[in-house]
Amino acid sequence: xLGLGHSLFGSTTPSAKQSEFSILFDGTNDYxxxxxxxxxxxxxxxxxxxxxxxxxxxxxxxxxxxxxxSDHSQxxxxxxxxxxxxxxINYGGTxxxxxxxxxANAKVTDNxxxxxxxLNQKYxxxxxxxxxxxxxxxxxxxxxxxxxxxxxxxxTWGGHTSGTTFTQSVIKDLTGFTHVAMTWGAGVMKLYVxxxxxxxxxxxxxxxxxxxxxxxxxxxxxxxxxxxxxASSSADQFLDGLIDDVAIxxxxxxxxxxxxxxxNGPLGTILTAxxxxxxxxxxxxxxxxxxxxxxxxVADSSTNSNTGTLVNGPAWSTNTAx
Amino acid sequence: MNxxxxxxxxxxxxxFSKVLENSTSTLRYNNDNTKxxxxxxxxTLSFLDGKTTLNKAEMKTELFKEEWKSEEE
Numbered sequence: 446x447l448g449l450g451h452s453l454f455g456s457t458t459p460s461a462k463q464s465e466f467s468i469l470f471d472g473t474n475d476y477x478x479x480x481x482x483x484x485x486x487x488x489x490x491x492x493x494x495x496x497x498x499x500x501x502x503x504x505x506x507x508x509x510x511x512x513x514x515s516d517h518s519q520x521x522x523x524x525x526x527x528x529x530x531x532x533x534i535n536y537g538g539t540x541x542x543x544x545x546x547x548x549a550n551a552k553v554t555d556n557x558x559x560x561x562x563x564l565n566q567k568y569x570x571x572x573x574x575x576x577x578x579x580x581x582x583x584x585x586x587x588x589x590x591x592x593x594x595x596x597x598x599x600x601t602w603g604g605h606t607s608g609t610t611f612t613q614s615v616i617k618d619l620t621g622f623t624h625v626a627m628t629w630g631a632g633v634m635k636l637y638v639x640x641x642x643x644x645x646x647x648x649x650x651x652x653x654x655x656x657x658x659x660x661x662x663x664x665x666x667x668x669x670x671x672x673x674x675x676a677s678s679s680a681d682q683f684l685d686g687l688i689d690d691v692a693i694x695x696x697x698x699x700x701x702x703x704x705x706x707x708x709n710g711p712l713g714t715i716l717t718a719x720x721x722x723x724x725x726x727x728x729x730x731x732x733x734x735x736x737x738x739x740x741x742x743v744a745d746s747s748t749n750s751n752t753g754t755l756v757n758g759p760a761w762s763t764n765t766a767x
Numbered sequence: 768m769n770x771x772x773x774x775x776x777x778x779x780x781x782x783f784s785k786v787l788e789n790s791t792s793t794l795r796y797n798n799d800n801t802k803x804x805x806x807x808x809x810x811t812l813s814f815l816d817g818k819t820t821l822n823k824a825e826m827k828t829e830l831f832k833e834e835w836k837s838e839e840e
Binding site for chain 1: 770804831
């Protein structure tokens with residue numbers, strides 16, 4: 446079963462315990478839809494923050510794919526159809542080199558080459574190799590390589606990385622709750638893991654560079670899945686594990702603010718009020734504490750009241766990060 | 768958790784008060800829309816008598832097959 450513990454992706458355990466419940470998704474067809482309001486789809490600036498704990502048991506995230514040859518994504522927060530943004534976990538690699546990525550993804554007006562396209566950032570950590578600001582981190586058009594264990598990291602720009610050379614394998618090392626956040630603003634995307642900035646991708650286009658959504662797509666931002674690429678009423682890429690304390694802002698929360706949110710633990714920071722290094726309370730667009738513990742609705746504690754609805758039976762869990 | 772795969776023609780027999788899926792509109796289908804599935808806790812449901820019941824690991828194995836995989840993966 447899922448267990449509370451240290452994550453591979455960090456060594457600091459949050460100090461407070463305010464969250465009593467999280468939501469357990471089974472990875473087959475369940476998710477939370479958030480109402481579809483425009484407030485959940487910021488354009489010029491964005492932050493998404495969540496806690497996630499993947500199911501690494503047999504039948505869970507680590508279950509080997511029988512087809513054995515393609516990347517597999519599971520969305521923490523998904524709003525990608527033909528455009529949009531998403532925060533997900535991907536897994537691939539080989540049996541010898543299992544790789545678990547966190548991916549921040551958004552289609553933006555200018556992804557750095559003058560055209561609209563998807564801006565991806567991928568962060569994989571086994572022992573935190575791949576120093577920040579290395580050539581790989583700066584790596585325009587640098588694809589993730591199926592390299593030796595412990596050092597395959599990179600940043601990919603300008604489109605989906607195919608990942609087709611990877612083979613699936615058992616994920617053994619992503620256990621416990623991890624805090625993950627993505628920010629977008631002034632043409633810069635950042636990916637934080639457990640309160641620490643891990644990836645920065647600067648398009649160099651700081652003005653008028655927006656997240657692009659499909660003009661006709663009024664579908665709802667989802668928690669625990671992504672929008673289905675084709676079927677307008679469906680979800681896709683379901684997450685197998687626990688999610689807690691999800692929030693969306695229409696501003697790029699700075700590094701100090703992200704660290705504050707992480708260090709205070711799930712629900713440890715009142716996002717609607719200034720709290721030390723956190724001062725983005727006026728930018729909060731959606732905040733699903735996922736702390737009701739019962740029922741099929743989850744309240745949005747921002748001013749927008751984007752009440753979420755549990756779809757297809759995700760379960761309440763008392764397993765939380767703090 | 769128990770899972771049962773159904774054909775599209777069997778959807779009309781689903782008692783949504785007994786399964787965890789919300790409604791016909793939230794069912795997940797395979798890529799050619801010929802199969803779907805439902806999940807439930809506890810004993811086998813009467814309207815699913817005679818159907819093969821899968822556990823989570825077995826269901827995930829099914830869903831990793833090409834016929835269920837997303838175009839995005």
